[in-house]
Amino acid sequence: MKYAAVVESYEKLEAHTGRLAITETLAGLLKETPKEELPMLVYLTQGKLRPDYEGVELGIAEKYALRVLQVASGKPAEHVRKAYVESGDIGTAAQRLLGEGRQGALTSDSLTLKRVYDTFFVIAKTSGEGSIESKLKELASLIADATAEEAKYILRTAMGELRLGVADYTILDACAVALLGGKGHRKVLERAYNVSSDLGHVVELAAEKGLDGVKNIHVQVGKPIRPMLAERLPTAQGILDKMGGDVVMEYKLDGERAQIHKDGDKVQIFSRRLELITPTYPDVVEYTKKYVTSKKVILEGEVVAVNVETGEYLPFQELMHRRRKHGIAEMMKQYPVAVNFFDVMFSDGEDFTGKPYTQRRAELERIVKQNEFARLVPAQRTKSAEEIERYMEEAITQGGEGLMVKDPKAAYTAGARGFGWIKLKREYRSELTDTIDLVIVGAIHGRGRRAGVYGAYLLAAYDPRKDNFPTITKIGTGFSDEDLQAIPKLLKPYESEVKPPNVESILVPDVWYRPKIVIETIASEITLSPIYPAGLDSVRKGSGLALRFPKFTGKIRDEKGPDDATTVKEIVEMYRTQNKKIRE
Numbered sequence: 001m002k003y004a005a006v007v008e009s010y011e012k013l014e015a016h017t018g019r020l021a022i023t024e025t026l027a028g029l030l031k032e033t034p035k036e037e038l039p040m041l042v043y044l045t046q047g048k049l050r051p052d053y054e055g056v057e058l059g060i061a062e063k064y065a066l067r068v069l070q071v072a073s074g075k076p077a078e079h080v081r082k083a084y085v086e087s088g089d090i091g092t093a094a095q096r097l098l099g100e101g102r103q104g105a106l107t108s109d110s111l112t113l114k115r116v117y118d119t120f121f122v123i124a125k126t127s128g129e130g131s132i133e134s135k136l137k138e139l140a141s142l143i144a145d146a147t148a149e150e151a152k153y154i155l156r157t158a159m160g161e162l163r164l165g166v167a168d169y170t171i172l173d174a175c176a177v178a179l180l181g182g183k184g185h186r187k188v189l190e191r192a193y194n195v196s197s198d199l200g201h202v203v204e205l206a207a208e209k210g211l212d213g214v215k216n217i218h219v220q221v222g223k224p225i226r227p228m229l230a231e232r233l234p235t236a237q238g239i240l241d242k243m244g245g246d247v248v249m250e251y252k253l254d255g256e257r258a259q260i261h262k263d264g265d266k267v268q269i270f271s272r273r274l275e276l277i278t279p280t281y282p283d284v285v286e287y288t289k290k291y292v293t294s295k296k297v298i299l300e301g302e303v304v305a306v307n308v309e310t311g312e313y314l315p316f317q318e319l320m321h322r323r324r325k326h327g328i329a330e331m332m333k334q335y336p337v338a339v340n341f342f343d344v345m346f347s348d349g350e351d352f353t354g355k356p357y358t359q360r361r362a363e364l365e366r367i368v369k370q371n372e373f374a375r376l377v378p379a380q381r382t383k384s385a386e387e388i389e390r391y392m393e394e395a396i397t398q399g400g401e402g403l404m405v406k407d408p409k410a411a412y413t414a415g416a417r418g419f420g421w422i423k424l425k426r427e428y429r430s431e432l433t434d435t436i437d438l439v440i441v442g443a444i445h446g447r448g449r450r451a452g453v454y455g456a457y458l459l460a461a462y463d464p465r466k467d468n469f470p471t472i473t474k475i476g477t478g479f480s481d482e483d484l485q486a487i488p489k490l491l492k493p494y495e496s497e498v499k500p501p502n503v504e505s506i507l508v509p510d511v512w513y514r515p516k517i518v519i520e521t522i523a524s525e526i527t528l529s530p531i532y533p534a535g536l537d538s539v540r541k542g543s544g545l546a547l548r549f550p551k552f553t554g555k556i557r558d559e560k561g562p563d564d565a566t567t568v569k570e571i572v573e574m575y576r577t578q579n580k581k582i583r584e
């Protein structure tokens with residue numbers, strides 16, 4: 001197949017705006033292309049060389065593309081740069097410069113689709129010392145043999161700026177028309193694409209083996225599945241109505257989505273965009289090997305930064321430190337994560353994508369040996385809108401973003417946004433600037449490095465009206481090793497076998513303390529919460545207030561007595577101001 005023929009179709013695609021015309025042109029091009037060259041054509045048309053998950057990147061930087069163009073056109077660097085800036089695109093600049101006085105080849109007998117693709121592939125795979133020079137040599141040799149029109153698309157492709165306006169779904173439509181005899185077969189193609197994420201392979205099979213070949217593409221460990229996506233509805237009742245009155249609520253955690261493929265000892269992790277992110281999370285690889293019992297399995301989970309000693313979820317910003325190429329081992333220690341599984345698509349030889357949520361969750365429960373590093377996302381079944389509201393508050397207090405509500409009957413619909421999952425987020429988020437002084441009323445045993453000392457303290461505000469101390473948060477973050485030694489000593493005299501009568505709490509800590517020691521805290525915000533009684537009913541019936549992502553500032557306020565702690569009324573005020581600020 002001549003590359004000129006491909007370029008001719010690309011020119012037409014660029015000129016069309018209607019989807020129908022685009023599909024027809026593409027279908028024509030697919031028909032014209034020899035079967036064995038179809039994958040190359042499809043990848044190139046997507047602006048890639050291989051499916052994303054293989055991580056084969058072309059990416060020639062702008063300055064190098066300009067240099068190649070300068071050599072090919074024989075024009076001064078300034079001239080080339082000017083043409084580029086004026087046209088705003090490397091392709092148009094190339095077409096102009098090489099067209100002027102016919103600098104480019106007149107015809108391009110030697111330029112085939114295969115040669116262009118193979119050269120790009122070599123460029124992508126060249127690395128190490130001196131690789132830039134050899135990449136540029138390869139690219140220059142293509143341009144030297146290219147007509148002005150061909151050079152336009154070659155350079156655009158090289159820079160990752162093809163922009164033909166052809167969506168993956170349009171390629172599927174064109175494939176149905178050109179290779180399977182009608183648009184009616186688009187659904188089958190779509191399914192094959194959604195479970196394999198490899199468009200070139202799907203089109204090739206359609207050409208070689210027809211409909212049966214495409215139907216034979218199944219979920220396979222090692223090939224990422226295009227992720228199921230959620231719809232959004234504003235109210236709990238709306239979600240219940242949509243799902244027929246019976247739903248499962250899951251915490252919507254704020255981390256990074258990970259699609260994890262395990263085949264014996266081999267574990268691969270794909271991002272939401274299906275790029276390989278295995279090197280970022282060696283810990284998640286270990287946890288999957290150790291704690292997932294199924295030998296061949298595809299799972300999905302949210303990777304979240306955690307406080308190892310308390311098990312608390314930490315804000316998304318903490319996880320961001322892990323997104324880097326170097327020094328991973330160090331970051332792994334500083335920013336530990338837990339993987340929170342929420343789905344399973346394949347397990348021990350069985351495809352689970354067609355099975356209802358309840359069966360998939362049951363399988364997850366069967367195959368994950370849960371501990372603090374490998375957990376299942378908290379979930380609860382309900383028929384009540386009120387319970388959804390409460391669970392949402394709980395999720396937010398615990399560091400989640402809101403809820404993901406799931407239809408217990410729904411299958412895993414790969415690659416599609418649908419009402420099988422509906423997200424319910426609260427509409428605001430803010431940063432609290434004031435510090436809050438709170439009284440320690442309890443302690444929870446630590447684990448990991450904090451085994452033997454307390455992992456978290458239960459804190460209360462002061463309510464002058466009732467002269468008592470309603471709890472408002474647990475806190476495990478911000479304590480230095482010295483703090484962890486010093487604070488228990490301070491508290492020791494106030495230990496109590498029973499809940500002190502002037503403390504109000506739903507949570508029961510491992511140890512109670514009579515309210516005495518005051519510490520200073522900061523938090524990301526104040527939220528409604530069903531598990532803390534501070535400010536109960538003052539904003540919403542049945543809900544109290546809680547701190548989200550609380551942190552010890554390092555200050556023990558020994559100049560303050562417990563009744564100098566921040567009052568419930570002040571906290572209700574802070575909650576209202578915070579929300580007013582958000583609305584403004």
Ligand code: AMP
Pocket residue numbers: 230250251252253254255256257258272302342377404423
């Ligand atoms: P959004 O990005 O707002 O459309 O929300 C979807 C994302 O929420 C997914 O891609 C996951 O990364 C994340 N997520 C967190 N918890 C869950 C959960 N329990 N179920 C599904 N997705 C979740």
